[in-house]
Protein backbone atom coordinates (compact mmCIF):
# COMPACT_ATOMS: atom_id res chain seq x y z
CA UNK A 1 0.00 0.00 0.00
CA UNK A 2 2.88 2.34 0.88
CA UNK A 3 6.59 2.05 1.45
CA UNK A 4 7.79 1.38 4.99
CA UNK A 5 11.42 2.13 5.82
CA UNK A 6 12.45 1.30 9.41
CA UNK A 7 14.89 3.91 10.73
CA UNK A 8 16.26 1.96 13.73
CA UNK A 9 16.09 -1.61 14.95
CA UNK A 10 14.06 -1.01 18.11
CA UNK A 11 11.39 1.32 16.71
CA UNK A 12 10.54 3.94 14.10
CA UNK A 13 9.71 3.85 10.40
CA UNK A 14 9.29 6.41 7.63
CA UNK A 15 6.20 5.83 5.50
CA UNK A 16 6.05 7.12 1.93
CA UNK A 17 3.86 6.75 -1.12
CA UNK A 18 0.74 8.06 0.61
CA UNK A 19 -0.79 11.56 0.45
CA UNK A 20 -2.49 12.26 3.78
CA UNK A 21 -4.47 15.10 2.17
CA UNK A 22 -6.31 12.79 -0.22
CA UNK A 23 -5.65 9.12 0.49
CA UNK A 24 -7.28 8.64 3.86
CA UNK A 25 -9.42 5.59 3.12
CA UNK A 26 -10.42 3.13 5.87
CA UNK A 27 -7.79 0.73 4.49
CA UNK A 28 -5.05 3.35 4.79
CA UNK A 29 -6.15 4.22 8.33
CA UNK A 30 -6.10 0.55 9.32
CA UNK A 31 -2.63 0.02 7.87
CA UNK A 32 -1.28 3.16 9.60
CA UNK A 33 -2.64 1.90 12.92
CA UNK A 34 -1.14 -1.55 12.41
CA UNK A 35 2.25 -0.03 11.60
CA UNK A 36 2.00 2.34 14.57
CA UNK A 37 1.59 -0.56 17.01
CA UNK A 38 4.34 -2.53 15.27
CA UNK A 39 6.93 0.28 14.82
CA UNK A 40 5.78 2.41 17.84
CA UNK A 41 6.55 5.69 16.06
CA UNK A 42 5.99 6.43 12.37
CA UNK A 43 6.90 9.41 10.21
CA UNK A 44 5.71 11.07 7.02
CA UNK A 45 7.43 13.84 5.06
CA UNK A 46 6.02 16.48 2.67
CA UNK A 47 2.47 16.35 4.01
CA UNK A 48 1.00 19.86 3.95
CA UNK A 49 -2.23 18.91 5.70
CA UNK A 50 -4.81 21.42 6.96
CA UNK A 51 -5.87 21.56 10.62
CA UNK A 52 -9.08 19.72 9.65
CA UNK A 53 -7.08 16.95 7.93
CA UNK A 54 -4.77 16.79 10.93
CA UNK A 55 -7.81 16.33 13.14
CA UNK A 56 -9.33 13.68 10.84
CA UNK A 57 -6.08 11.70 10.86
CA UNK A 58 -5.88 11.81 14.68
CA UNK A 59 -9.56 10.93 15.07
CA UNK A 60 -9.03 7.74 13.08
CA UNK A 61 -7.28 6.39 16.21
CA UNK A 62 -9.97 7.39 18.70
CA UNK A 63 -11.44 10.32 20.65
CA UNK A 64 -9.20 13.36 21.12
CA UNK A 65 -7.97 15.10 24.27
CA UNK A 66 -7.16 18.67 25.17
CA UNK A 67 -4.09 19.69 27.18
CA UNK A 68 -4.40 21.91 30.26
CA UNK A 69 -1.13 23.83 29.82
CA UNK A 70 -0.75 24.84 26.15
CA UNK A 71 -2.21 27.31 23.62
CA UNK A 72 -4.34 25.90 20.79
CA UNK A 73 -4.96 26.62 17.09
CA UNK A 74 -7.93 28.96 16.53
CA UNK A 75 -11.09 26.97 15.86
CA UNK A 76 -9.36 23.70 16.83
CA UNK A 77 -9.16 23.31 20.62
CA UNK A 78 -7.71 19.81 20.11
CA UNK A 79 -4.61 21.15 18.32
CA UNK A 80 -2.03 22.31 20.86
CA UNK A 81 0.77 24.60 19.74
CA UNK A 82 4.30 23.66 20.80
CA UNK A 83 6.28 26.75 19.98
CA UNK A 84 9.77 27.79 20.90
CA UNK A 85 11.12 31.28 20.20
CA UNK A 86 14.05 33.38 21.40
CA UNK A 87 11.68 35.25 23.75
CA UNK A 88 9.86 32.15 24.96
CA UNK A 89 12.04 29.05 24.59
CA UNK A 90 10.68 25.55 25.15
CA UNK A 91 11.21 24.27 28.68
CA UNK A 92 10.62 20.53 28.54
CA UNK A 93 13.87 18.73 27.80
CA UNK A 94 13.55 15.51 29.80
CA UNK A 95 12.68 12.07 28.45
CA UNK A 96 8.99 11.38 29.06
CA UNK A 97 5.78 9.66 28.11
CA UNK A 98 3.06 12.26 27.52
CA UNK A 99 0.55 13.06 30.24
CA UNK A 100 1.03 10.03 32.45
CA UNK A 101 -0.45 12.28 35.17
CA UNK A 102 -3.86 11.29 33.80
CA UNK A 103 -5.78 8.20 34.95
CA UNK A 104 -6.02 7.37 31.25
CA UNK A 105 -2.85 8.65 29.60
CA UNK A 106 -2.98 9.24 25.84
CA UNK A 107 -2.94 6.39 23.30
CA UNK A 108 -0.64 8.53 21.21
CA UNK A 109 -0.24 11.79 19.37
CA UNK A 110 -0.10 13.16 15.85
CA UNK A 111 2.54 15.89 15.66
CA UNK A 112 3.14 18.02 12.58
CA UNK A 113 5.90 20.52 11.89
CA UNK A 114 5.06 24.04 10.69
CA UNK A 115 8.31 25.95 11.33
CA UNK A 116 11.69 24.26 11.80
CA UNK A 117 15.06 25.67 12.82
CA UNK A 118 17.73 25.62 10.08
CA UNK A 119 19.65 23.05 12.11
CA UNK A 120 18.89 21.06 15.25
CA UNK A 121 15.58 20.44 16.99
CA UNK A 122 15.51 16.70 16.35
CA UNK A 123 13.32 14.48 18.49
CA UNK A 124 14.35 11.16 20.04
CA UNK A 125 11.96 8.30 20.75
CA UNK A 126 12.75 5.18 22.76
CA UNK A 127 10.97 1.83 22.82
CA UNK A 128 9.79 0.89 26.29
CA UNK A 129 9.12 -2.69 25.13
CA UNK A 130 12.76 -3.01 24.03
CA UNK A 131 13.85 -1.45 27.33
CA UNK A 132 11.74 -3.98 29.25
CA UNK A 133 13.10 -6.88 27.18
CA UNK A 134 16.62 -5.66 27.96
CA UNK A 135 16.17 -6.25 31.71
CA UNK A 136 17.12 -9.46 33.50
CA UNK A 137 14.30 -11.80 34.53
CA UNK A 138 14.63 -11.15 38.29
CA UNK A 139 14.40 -7.39 37.66
CA UNK A 140 11.37 -7.87 35.38
CA UNK A 141 9.72 -9.98 38.08
CA UNK A 142 10.34 -7.36 40.78
CA UNK A 143 9.10 -4.45 38.66
CA UNK A 144 5.85 -6.25 37.83
CA UNK A 145 4.88 -6.17 41.52
CA UNK A 146 5.27 -2.36 41.80
CA UNK A 147 3.15 0.74 41.22
CA UNK A 148 4.22 4.38 40.92
CA UNK A 149 2.72 7.82 41.44
CA UNK A 150 2.58 10.31 38.55
CA UNK A 151 1.92 14.01 39.16
CA UNK A 152 1.12 16.95 36.84
CA UNK A 153 2.50 19.42 39.40
CA UNK A 154 5.82 17.56 39.45
CA UNK A 155 6.12 17.70 35.65
CA UNK A 156 5.19 21.37 35.41
CA UNK A 157 7.05 22.52 38.53
CA UNK A 158 9.15 25.02 36.55
CA UNK A 159 6.07 26.60 34.96
CA UNK A 160 4.38 26.68 38.37
CA UNK A 161 7.39 28.48 39.85
CA UNK A 162 7.25 31.29 37.24
CA UNK A 163 5.65 34.62 38.21
CA UNK A 164 1.90 34.05 37.87
CA UNK A 165 2.43 30.38 37.04
CA UNK A 166 0.55 29.00 40.03
CA UNK A 167 -2.47 31.20 39.20
CA UNK A 168 -2.35 30.38 35.48
CA UNK A 169 -2.19 26.63 36.14
CA UNK A 170 -4.40 26.53 39.25
CA UNK A 171 -7.29 24.85 37.44
CA UNK A 172 -4.97 22.33 35.76
CA UNK A 173 -3.44 21.43 39.13
CA UNK A 174 -6.90 21.06 40.70
CA UNK A 175 -8.13 18.92 37.79
CA UNK A 176 -5.06 16.63 37.84
CA UNK A 177 -4.38 15.22 41.30
CA UNK A 178 -1.62 12.56 41.50
CA UNK A 179 -2.48 9.15 39.99
CA UNK A 180 -1.04 5.65 40.36
CA UNK A 181 -0.02 3.37 37.46
CA UNK A 182 1.74 0.00 37.35
CA UNK A 183 5.50 0.34 36.84
CA UNK A 184 5.17 -2.25 34.06
CA UNK A 185 2.07 -1.97 31.88
CA UNK A 186 0.82 -4.36 29.22
CA UNK A 187 0.25 -2.89 25.77
CA UNK A 188 -3.48 -3.39 25.07
CA UNK A 189 -2.95 -4.22 21.37
CA UNK A 190 0.41 -5.99 21.15
CA UNK A 191 0.27 -7.66 24.59
CA UNK A 192 3.92 -6.70 25.16
CA UNK A 193 5.27 -5.54 28.52
CA UNK A 194 6.27 -1.87 28.74
CA UNK A 195 8.32 0.14 31.27
CA UNK A 196 5.85 2.84 32.31
CA UNK A 197 7.72 5.26 34.57
CA UNK A 198 9.28 8.50 33.34
CA UNK A 199 11.44 11.16 34.96
CA UNK A 200 9.12 14.03 34.07
CA UNK A 201 5.95 12.91 35.85
CA UNK A 202 6.77 9.90 38.07
CA UNK A 203 7.41 10.91 41.67
CA UNK A 204 7.92 7.61 43.54
CA UNK A 205 7.37 3.87 43.67
CA UNK A 206 4.75 3.31 46.33
CA UNK A 207 5.84 -0.09 47.68
CA UNK A 208 9.48 0.92 48.29
CA UNK A 209 11.26 3.17 50.79
CA UNK A 210 12.17 6.64 49.55
CA UNK A 211 15.81 5.64 49.15
CA UNK A 212 14.97 2.42 47.28
CA UNK A 213 12.46 4.20 45.06
CA UNK A 214 14.97 6.90 44.09
CA UNK A 215 17.67 4.33 43.33
CA UNK A 216 15.40 2.09 41.25
CA UNK A 217 13.80 4.98 39.34
CA UNK A 218 17.25 6.45 38.74
CA UNK A 219 18.40 3.15 37.27
CA UNK A 220 15.29 2.86 35.06
CA UNK A 221 15.55 6.48 33.81
CA UNK A 222 19.11 5.79 32.72
CA UNK A 223 18.28 2.35 31.30
CA UNK A 224 15.42 3.58 29.08
CA UNK A 225 17.74 6.04 27.31
CA UNK A 226 20.13 3.30 26.11
CA UNK A 227 20.84 4.31 22.48
CA UNK A 228 19.98 0.81 21.18
CA UNK A 229 16.36 1.32 22.30
CA UNK A 230 16.01 4.66 20.51
CA UNK A 231 15.56 6.35 17.15
CA UNK A 232 16.05 9.96 16.07
CA UNK A 233 14.01 12.06 13.66
CA UNK A 234 15.21 15.16 11.85
CA UNK A 235 12.29 17.50 11.20
CA UNK A 236 11.64 19.52 8.08
CA UNK A 237 8.54 21.60 7.41
CA UNK A 238 5.39 19.52 6.85
CA UNK A 239 6.56 16.35 8.51
CA UNK A 240 4.20 14.29 10.62
CA UNK A 241 5.14 12.01 13.50
CA UNK A 242 2.63 9.65 15.07
CA UNK A 243 3.77 7.87 18.21
CA UNK A 244 2.29 5.18 20.38
CA UNK A 245 2.41 6.81 23.80
CA UNK A 246 1.68 3.45 25.45
CA UNK A 247 4.99 1.93 24.40
CA UNK A 248 7.45 4.82 23.98
CA UNK A 249 9.14 7.79 25.59
CA UNK A 250 10.43 10.80 23.70
CA UNK A 251 12.85 13.66 24.19
CA UNK A 252 12.97 16.93 22.28
CA UNK A 253 16.54 18.05 21.68
CA UNK A 254 16.80 21.73 22.61
CA UNK A 255 19.88 22.63 20.60
CA UNK A 256 18.43 25.33 18.31
CA UNK A 257 18.00 28.38 20.56
CA UNK A 258 17.32 31.17 19.56
CA UNK A 259 15.80 29.76 16.34
CA UNK A 260 12.03 29.54 15.93
CA UNK A 261 10.28 26.20 15.91
CA UNK A 262 6.55 25.52 15.81
CA UNK A 263 4.94 22.11 15.97
CA UNK A 264 1.24 21.33 16.33
CA UNK A 265 0.08 18.31 18.24
CA UNK A 266 -3.16 16.42 18.63
CA UNK A 267 -3.40 13.97 21.50
CA UNK A 268 -5.52 10.82 21.29
CA UNK A 269 -7.39 9.39 24.29
CA UNK A 270 -5.97 6.23 25.80
CA UNK A 271 -7.13 3.65 28.31
CA UNK A 272 -6.20 2.94 31.92
CA UNK A 273 -2.82 1.16 32.10
CA UNK A 274 -2.84 -2.40 33.50
Ligand SMILES: [Fe+2]
Pocket residue numbers: 096097098250
Ligand atom coordinates in the same frame (compact mmCIF):
# COMPACT_ATOMS: atom_id res chain seq x y z
FE1 LIG B 1 5.90 15.11 24.99
